[in-house]
Amino acid sequence: MKKPLVGALFAVLLLGAGIAPATAATSHGAAPAARTAVKAEKAVRAKAVNFAGTVALSNCSGSVVRTPSSQPGDPALVLSNGHCLETGFPAPGAVVFNRSSSRSFTLLNASGSGVGTVRASKIAYGTMTDTDISVYQLTSTYAQIESRYGIKALELSTTHPVAGTAITVASGYWKRLYSCNVDGFVYRLKEGNWTWKDSVRYTSACQTIGGTSGSPVIDNATGKVVAVNNTGNEDGQRCTDNNPCEVDANGQVTVRQGINYAQETYGIAACIGTGNVFDLNRAGCALPKP
Structure with missing residues (x-):
């Protein structure tokens, strides 16, 4: 787990350069006379993810x-x-x-x-x-x-997240935003004594740290919560505390050091x-x- 205060002093050093800025997904190449329907869709979907809520x-x-x-x-x-x-x-x-x-x-x-x-x-x-x-x-x-x-x-959100979706992990504890994509899903994610089903795996850009536990994972396009941030493999160890491993349906174990994960929330x-x-x-x- 991204334990709340474990490594917090180290995290402060990491954050010494300042809080990462909020960014919004934007569309490029739209014609000057873009169709009204397209403009309306962009108005609904192009919302910057921030800390509100x-x-x-x-x-x-x-x-x-x-x-x-x-x-x-x-x-x-x-x-x-x-x-x-x-x-x-x-x-x-x-x-x-x-x-x-x-x-x-x-x-x-x-x-x-x-x-x-x-x-x-x-x-x-x-x-x-x-x-x-x-x-x-x-x-x-x-x-x-x-x-x-x-x-x-x-x-x-009440629907299963989709691989490739642009997401933001919004940490209220650190007041920091992490932007990346849904890389895929893990059949079983095992960490110490705990096992989680159908977990979200981030692409490597989301380098979440201790204190980000519980952050909402927000779909950039819809603004809805699709998961809750919870853990990452810190040291490359296999299935230990702070070092979750991926287990597929055949029992094959994969360790991805430096990769972080979340738990889906569509079923809540x-x-x-x-x-x-x-x-x-x-x-x-x-x-x-x-």
Whole structure:
């Protein structure tokens, strides 16, 4: 895992040159008399990814998220990693469900400045089995957060990410953006005692570090969250802590030193019902149960 504070001093040295600038994907070569439909599509799709809606935890990164069916009056949700939980790493097979929490999060605006603090009422869901996610329910609604801070939640995509997609990993902890592409998907990603299914592998440009755990992975074209950043192979070791290995369907193991990974999030929305309440028995919900 991209452990929250392990190597943090080293990371500070790495960041001494400053925060990486936000960049937007742009289209080139459009004719002066481009069709209206094309212009309209660009207006919708060419959105710069920034820090708005991301949060800084005490030890990790995260984001305020919503499902397509979430309502303004629903209690807002914060997405991060299971290994970022204040209760410690969940054991293999363990699920944290509806556990009281008063954890606080610093909410960031587009430029990465903290605009206020939001607070959890509970850990709605958390696990490191099959995936590595935590979802906190807040004491504030989406409408209250938008009214008070002018910040809208990031929407969770409900479709599987696609190889080659341009993405941005937005770290609220470091206030840093990492831009790369989805390189592919890993049948099983094994790290120490934990195994994750169908993980996202980044291209080498996303050199995420400790503290970026829990960062939303945002599709540059749609602005939606497609995954949550969680780990990378630091030392070239095989399947050890901080050195995940890839295992294919035939059991073949591959080690990719310096390559980083995320966990898909498209399946989360299927487990959330009316009022943003987790219901693990909903049709289509495949998250591990307690």
